Amino acid sequence: MITAKYVIKKVKRLRLRRAMKANLRGTPERPRLIMVRSNKYLYTQVIDDASHQVLLSASTLEKELKAKLKSAKDKAAAKLLGETIAERLKEKKIDAVVFDRNVYAYAGRVKVFSDAAREKGIRF
Numbered sequence: 001m002i003t004a005k006y007v008i009k010k011v012k013r014l015r016l017r018r019a020m021k022a023n024l025r026g027t028p029e030r031p032r033l034i035m036v037r038s039n040k041y042l043y044t045q046v047i048d049d050a051s052h053q054v055l056l057s058a059s060t061l062e063k064e065l066k067a068k069l070k071s072a073k074d075k076a077a078a079k080l081l082g083e084t085i086a087e088r089l090k091e092k093k094i095d096a097v098v099f100d101r102n103v104y105a106y107a108g109r110v111k112v113f114s115d116a117a118r119e120k121g122i123r124f
Helices: 005-023 063-068 075-091 109-119
Strands: 032-037 042-048 053-059 098-100
Touching: 032 109, 042 075, 042 109, 053 075, 063 075, 075 109
Parallel strands: 032 098
Antiparallel strands: 032 042, 042 053
C-alpha cells in the first residue's frame, strides 16, 4: 500500500514530539518554555508541568507586539517575542527554564527567539 507523503511526515512529527516530550518536564523552579510556529504567527508559553498550569504566554498576535512589527512571523518577530517573554519571566522572578522547541529544528526563527531570551538573562 502506498502512503501519502503528508501522512508519513505527520507520523514522523508525532513520533518526534512524543520522544521529546518524554524527556522534557517543567518544574516550579524551572518551568518549560514552549515555542509554536504557525504560518502567520509565533506563540510561546511557560508551563509548570507539575501543577499543569500555564504561567505566562506571549504571541505576535498581541496588539502591542503587532504594532512594532512589519511581519508577525519573521526573524524580527521572533527576536521581539524572545525579548518580551524574557521580560515577563523576569517580572515573575523566573530566571531559568527548560526550552521545548517542539518538533522544529534549532535554526532560523527558533534560534533567534532563544538567543534573544538568553541575551535578556534567561538561562536554558
